Amino acid sequence: MGVLVVWQTLDEVRVEAAGCTRCRLAAGRTQVVWMDGDPESDLMFVGEAPGMNEDKLGRPFVGAAGKLLDQLLESIALDRSKCVICNVIKCRPPSNRNPEPDEIATCSPYLKAQIDFIKPAVIVTLGNFATRYILDRQLSITRVRGQIFRAFGAKVIPTLHPAAALHSGGVGSPQFALIRSDFDLISSELAKGRPAPPAPAPALPAPAAEAFVSQESLF
Ligand code: SF4
DSSP states (O other): OOSOOOOSSHHHHHHHHHTOOSSGGGGGOSSOOOOEEOTTOSEEEEESOOOHHHHHHTSSSOSHHHHHHHHHHHHTTOOGGGSEEEESOSSOOGGGOOOOHHHHHHHHHHHHHHHHHHOOSEEEEESHHHHHHHHTSOOOHHHHTTOOEEETTEEEEEEOOHHHHHHTTGGGSHHHHHHHHHHHHHHHHHHHOSOOOOOOOOOOOOOOHHHHHHHHTTO
8 A cells, every 4th residue: 555554443444445545446436335233243255346336336346146145145044244254355346347356456555455454264265366366376266166265363164155146047057056056065164153363383493413513515
């Protein structure tokens, strides 16, 4: 972001984001789309960027893809009030184009702050962009969906973006069936709670005297 900002509360971050003009997407937005749901929740969904409806209403996932997400949540006895829903990018890219790498880099401190303050036990990444940002690798969502990773102190479960199911025929599509099965995994991992902290790295064995001598002879 170019400036070191130390936010004390999630609301401070929200207020700052609401007036943000740090990247070119500020010029075309109606409003910043911050997040939806309960910041006390253990479950966070991260999508890509707001679309037209989200930009208009100021809430993430309120269009057709959002309705599918609501349906998927209902299938595991949840709703928006029991999770957090947000995006990597907080302003709508023009014509719903993909976010550019520099836009992601500029906007991502807001998402990072959301994760830091909310501390979800389970982060569900919806689609390629969220998965790549959260796992910090150029992964393909079709290869990694339905698996459990670990990042930001949370279990990370990538799944397809609901828009992928919409574009393939909606609830009757194979894509929807894949997302639906991933939601069963989300539900069971949520029930298990927060991941255990990583075990400390094992101490390196002391080098044998003989090996140490022979290494020294290399220099
Ligand atoms: S997309 Fe993010 S960085 Fe760019 S103007 Fe919006 S809030 Fe700021």
